[in-house]
Amino acid sequence: NNEALYKLRLWLRRKVLVCAEKLKDAEEVLRVCGIPEEVLRDEWQAQIKAQTKPLPRKFLTYGSLPNLVIIDMSSESWDVAAAELELQSGLDTLQRAQRKVTKKEDTLGVDAKHQLRSLVKSPFLTKKMNARALKMRIRERLRSRKFELDRLERSYRKQRSVEQRINEHTQDSVKRRDPGISQLAHKYNKLCEEMKTLIRQKKAPRNVVAPIQIDMEKLFELDVDDDIWLDVGLGYEEAGDETVPPLWLSDDNVRAGIRALTDRDRCHEEQARLYEERNAIQLWFNEEWRVVNAAIQQGTDGDMQFQLNQRKDSLCRLLVVWERTLAGVPFAEELPDWGPKPDEL
Structure with missing residues (x-):
C-alpha cells in the first residue's frame, strides 16, 4: 500500500546509516588493536577449526573400536547420498591413520612391540585416554561459556533495551550449563585419583605421571595460567596438541x-545488499512511470484517464519524498533515471 511505500525510504536510509556506523566502529577497533588482518584471519580460521572439530569419544577399553556405521539402502535417498559422501572421506582418513600406525610400529623393536601389545588393554591407559577426552570436553565447554559471557558483557556496555530479554535468556542458559561442567570436572578428578591409585599399586607403566x-x-576463571591448560600425564605433547592457550x-x-x-x-555484505535494494527501488519506479504514461497515451475513457492521472500524481509525490530521503545512498551509474521531468514534479 501507499503507506508502506512511503515508509520504505525511511527503512532503507535507517539501515544504511546503522550499517555505516557499525562499519566505522569495526574499523576503529581494528585500528586500535594493532593486529595485522592476515593474523586475525588465520586466528579466526583456527578458532572455527577448534570449535567445530569433533571431540574424542570415551571407550570402556582403549583397544575397543567404535561401532561401524552400516548404510541401510532402504533409507531415504538423501541419507544414503550423505552417507556415501562421508564414506570415502572416512576411508581416506582410516588409510592415513593405518599408514601412520604401521610406520610407527616398524620403528619399534621386539621388546617394544611386546610392550605395546600389553598396553593395548591396560586399565591405566584406558583411564588416561578417558581423562584426556573429559579434559578436552571441559575446555570446549569453558570456552563456549567464556564467549557467551563476553557477548553479555558487550551488550551491557551498549545498554540496548532491545537485547535485554536475549541477554537474560543467555545468562540463564549459561547458569543451567554450569552444573554439567562441574560434573565433568568431578569425573576428571576422579579419574586422576584412580590413575594415582594404579601407579601406587604398580599397575601402570613405569615412569608415568x-x-x-x-x-x-x-x-x-579460565585464566592463561590455570591448571586446565596443563596436560602433564595425558600425552598431549605426543599427539602434537597445543598446551598453550591459542591467541584467539x-x-x-x-x-x-x-x-x-x-x-x-558483514557490514560490507549488508551494504552491497542495501545498495541493490536502492537500485531495485529506482528500477521499479521507472517501470511504473513508463506503464502509467503508456496507458494514458492509449486514450481510454474518461474515468480510466482520471484514475491514471491520479496514479501519476501519486508517483510524483512519492518520488519527491524518496529523492529527499535517499540522497547520499550510492546507486549504480547505469540505472535509468526515475522518469518524471522536473516540471512534472
Whole structure:
C-alpha cells in the first residue's frame, strides 16, 4: 500500500546509516588493536577449526573400536547420498591413520612391540585416554561459556533495551550449563585419583605421571595460567596438541580484532545488499512511470484517464519524498533515471 511505500525510504536510509556506523566502529577497533588482518584471519580460521572439530569419544577399553556405521539402502535417498559422501572421506582418513600406525610400529623393536601389545588393554591407559577426552570436553565447554559471557558483557556496555530479554535468556542458559561442567570436572578428578591409585599399586607403566587435578574453585576463571591448560600425564605433547592457550582465546586484542573483522565483513555484505535494494527501488519506479504514461497515451475513457492521472500524481509525490530521503545512498551509474521531468514534479 501507499503507506508502506512511503515508509520504505525511511527503512532503507535507517539501515544504511546503522550499517555505516557499525562499519566505522569495526574499523576503529581494528585500528586500535594493532593486529595485522592476515593474523586475525588465520586466528579466526583456527578458532572455527577448534570449535567445530569433533571431540574424542570415551571407550570402556582403549583397544575397543567404535561401532561401524552400516548404510541401510532402504533409507531415504538423501541419507544414503550423505552417507556415501562421508564414506570415502572416512576411508581416506582410516588409510592415513593405518599408514601412520604401521610406520610407527616398524620403528619399534621386539621388546617394544611386546610392550605395546600389553598396553593395548591396560586399565591405566584406558583411564588416561578417558581423562584426556573429559579434559578436552571441559575446555570446549569453558570456552563456549567464556564467549557467551563476553557477548553479555558487550551488550551491557551498549545498554540496548532491545537485547535485554536475549541477554537474560543467555545468562540463564549459561547458569543451567554450569552444573554439567562441574560434573565433568568431578569425573576428571576422579579419574586422576584412580590413575594415582594404579601407579601406587604398580599397575601402570613405569615412569608415568598422574595428571594434575582441576581446582574446582578456579574452574570457571579460565585464566592463561590455570591448571586446565596443563596436560602433564595425558600425552598431549605426543599427539602434537597445543598446551598453550591459542591467541584467539587468550589475547584480548586478537579476540577484539576477530570480532571487528567479522563485523566489518558483514557490514560490507549488508551494504552491497542495501545498495541493490536502492537500485531495485529506482528500477521499479521507472517501470511504473513508463506503464502509467503508456496507458494514458492509449486514450481510454474518461474515468480510466482520471484514475491514471491520479496514479501519476501519486508517483510524483512519492518520488519527491524518496529523492529527499535517499540522497547520499550510492546507486549504480547505469540505472535509468526515475522518469518524471522536473516540471512534472
